[in-house]
Amino acid sequence: MNDSKRGFTTAILHSDRGAPIEHGALHKPLHLSIAYGYRDARDLAAVFQGRAAGYSYGRQGNPTSAALETKITAMEGGTGTVTFATGMAAIGAIVMALLKAGDHVVSSQYVFGNTASLLLTLEAHGHPVSFVDATDAAKVEAALTPATRLVFVETIANPRVQVADLARIGEVCRARGILYVVDNTMTSPWLFKPKDVHAGLIVNALTKYIGGHGNALAGAITDTGLFDWTRFANIAENYKTQPPRNWGLQQLRKKGLRDFGGTLAPEQAHHIAVGAETLALRMERICSNALALSKWLAEQPQVRAVYYPGLASHPQHALARSLFRHYGGLLSFELADGHDPFEFLNRLKVVVLSSNLGDNRTLAIPVAHTIFYEMGAQRRAAMGIADSLIRISVGIEDETDLVEDFRQALA
Numbered sequence: 001m002n003d004s005k006r007g008f009t010t011a012i013l014h015s016d017r018g019a020p021i022e023h024g025a026l027h028k029p030l031h032l033s034i035a036y037g038y039r040d041a042r043d044l045a046a047v048f049q050g051r052a053a054g055y056s057y058g059r060q061g062n063p064t065s066a067a068l069e070t071k072i073t074a075m076e077g078g079t080g081t082v083t084f085a086t087g088m089a090a091i092g093a094i095v096m097a098l099l100k101a102g103d104h105v106v107s108s109q110y111v112f113g114n115t116a117s118l119l120l121t122l123e124a125h126g127h128p129v130s131f132v133d134a135t136d137a138a139k140v141e142a143a144l145t146p147a148t149r150l151v152f153v154e155t156i157a158n159p160r161v162q163v164a165d166l167a168r169i170g171e172v173c174r175a176r177g178i179l180y181v182v183d184n185t186m187t188s189p190w191l192f193k194p195k196d197v198h199a200g201l202i203v204n205a206l207t208k209y210i211g212g213h214g215n216a217l218a219g220a221i222t223d224t225g226l227f228d229w230t231r232f233a234n235i236a237e238n239y240k241t242q243p244p245r246n247w248g249l250q251q252l253r254k255k256g257l258r259d260f261g262g263t264l265a266p267e268q269a270h271h272i273a274v275g276a277e278t279l280a281l282r283m284e285r286i287c288s289n290a291l292a293l294s295k296w297l298a299e300q301p302q303v304r305a306v307y308y309p310g311l312a313s314h315p316q317h318a319l320a321r322s323l324f325r326h327y328g329g330l331l332s333f334e335l336a337d338g339h340d341p342f343e344f345l346n347r348l349k350v351v352v353l354s355s356n357l358g359d360n361r362t363l364a365i366p367v368a369h370t371i372f373y374e375m376g377a378q379r380r381a382a383m384g385i386a387d388s389l390i391r392i393s394v395g396i397e398d399e400t401d402l403v404e405d406f407r408q409a410l411a
């Protein structure tokens with residue numbers, strides 16, 4: 001079978017064996033060495049100069065993270081991937097490696113809390129950032145200025161699950177030649193491929209669904225091959241020796257990964273790679289559980305509002321249906337007046353009170369008091385986060401056990 005025609009899961013499962021592995025091993029072994037020796041000094045020089053493939057010093061990557069990069073590239077249908085120690089290290093690398101003083105950024109106002117915090121730091125460093133309602137591409141377009149260097153959006157926002165107008169924003173960026181960066185963490189490449197909406201770079205926090213087991217942190221940037229890097233003003237001359245399709249990732253690996261040092265350790269890369277094998281299977285179960293739970297919650301008198309893109313009541317339900325395979329694993333809801341969210345949460349027995357998302361286990365958290373506490377009431381209001389909002393990251397438990405847990409906790 002032609003490798004490129006293989007299905008999503010087949011391609012991930014067998015990607016390590018694209019090259020022979022010692023002893024016929026089915027998993028890429030852990031390469032823990034941080035340095036690599038060469039017999040011919042010319043080969044060493046060629047690796048340093050980017051003329052030959054190979055490894056130099058572990059901060060820029062290692063064979064184990066490279067094997068994971070191959071998997072992520074296959075999942076996203078991209079041209080290449082750079083992995084990082086965390087999702088935030090990947091996003092940080094994009095803004096630090098690709099922007100110059102005065103460059104303007106347009107970001108969705110509905111982004112991961114730490115991403116919003118990072119973008120505010122960026123502003124303090126002299127890059128103006130406009131936060132706009134990305135559910136409406138016209139608002140993104142209206143915010144563009146001649147200095148806009150990149151547009152950053154997420155697919156489904158956390159915790160209020162707003163869905164960005166991904167395809168139309170892609171059209172706007174394409175028409176203007178602006179780099180379009182899509183954080184695909186909440187959907188994962190099984191539900192959505194940002195390449196289909198003309199994203200130039202894709203971010204995945206591998207920590208979440210792709211790893212899936214809550215046992216390793218990691219992040220990735222994938223180039224879709226659709227952005228014309230010759231139109232990007234900020235590529236350093238010394239990175240232009242390779243074909244233009246490599247310029248962006250080359251600068252991200254050097255200026256972003258090497259210089260800031262947010263390197264993915266081989267052990268963590270291995271955990272993520274093993275988790276990634278079952279991404280599609282887990283997402284199917286997670287999404288069907290999330291749809292069932294959100295429908296059930298919406299019928300309960302103790303619940304004031306349920307937010308889930310799979311519900312017809314969701315403002316971007318039709319958009320989500322047109323873009324995504326399923327509606328994701330995240331939902332949030334508010335209890336009716338007179339019901340204390342803390343009391344409710346404390347009665348949950350199966351569901352774990354925890355800040356992570358994308359774990360196999362279902363996790364719940366009172367948003368305003370924890371992950372969105374630091375940003376203050378005003379920003380929370382702008383993001384649609386009520387004080388009583390509870391976020392659920394749905395896992396792969398048996399559906400009946402999940403519904404029963406919510407039933408007894410609401411009673």
Ligand SMILES: *Cc1c(COP(=O)(O)O)cnc(C)c1O
Binds near residue numbers: 087089186205206
């Ligand atoms: C968790 C998350 C990140 C950051 O990933 P870490 O691995 O925790 O640094 C970035 N974006 C989104 C949408 C996330 O959910």
